Amino acid sequence: MASLREWVEILWEFLKLKPPVQRPFNRDTLKTVSSEVPIILLVGRTGSGKSSFVKSLTDQNVLVFHEENPCTMNCEVYTVKVDFDGTSKVFVLIDTPGLQGLDSKETNLKVLEKIAATLNDVRDLELKLAGAIFFHNIAGNKRFTSALDIFAAMCGKEFRDSKQVAFLTTQWDSISSEKSVISKYGGYHEEIGRRIKNLYPEWPVFARERDDAASCKKVLEHFSDLTRSGDSLSRFALLEEWRSGKEDIRETSAGRKVLGLV
């Protein structure tokens, strides 16, 4: 007969083995969405805070990066409800697998493939892409240009040169325990802002001081204010090029950027 302690251990093992709550397939989530709901693509290196951004806005089970779970290898589609001064607004966020350095060609191509396939579902269901956010973890690798170049190629000139793209720096709290870290590190924040403005003058630059919902809302507010005219997805280069190139990701501008061909 097992002792109480052994029973507790058996129960604990059982709980640990319990599979996480199944989320609907991305396409099933998208089928529930009306065409008015802004859909936003989240892109950046692994560990840049994409999944945490979603997690701070929802009770759903969101996989965030840690040692046992190094990276999400699939796009995940989430519907989130955000409250703006008493009015709630629904957004769809597409969490994507992390881009890697330029030497991880195969991984980066896989990431592009997953993004193209998910956006193709969005297009099939006649939904529109309201925008894309590029994430940069300021406490991590300061050189973000390779992932940013891949992202820029993915968007294509027309989409990229619009206000539909935002640049978001994250995890300011991890470099300082002081309150109001942005004001302390404001110099660096402004420097990034200047660099981005030189490259892509239309993009707003936001900062997440800490992993909270308020900083996510500020960013999403930008997209909810945009008047979405026309079919923005047809201007998103990765999807258009992928479709016209018989679904060969290597033939897209972003694929060629990953392969070092441009």
Ligand SMILES: Nc1nc2c(ncn2[C@@H]2O[C@H](COP(=O)(O)OP(=O)(O)O)[C@@H](O)[C@H]2O)c(=O)[nH]1
């Ligand atoms: N201190 C701090 N940690 C954060 C913040 N945002 C994310 N993290 C942590 O950074 C790690 C990577 O975040 P994750 O969202 O999984 O990155 P992803 O790979 O881009 O999806 C996780 O361990 C998070 O808990 C933040 O604003 N502050």
Ligand SMILES: [Mg+2]
């Ligand atoms: Mg993630």
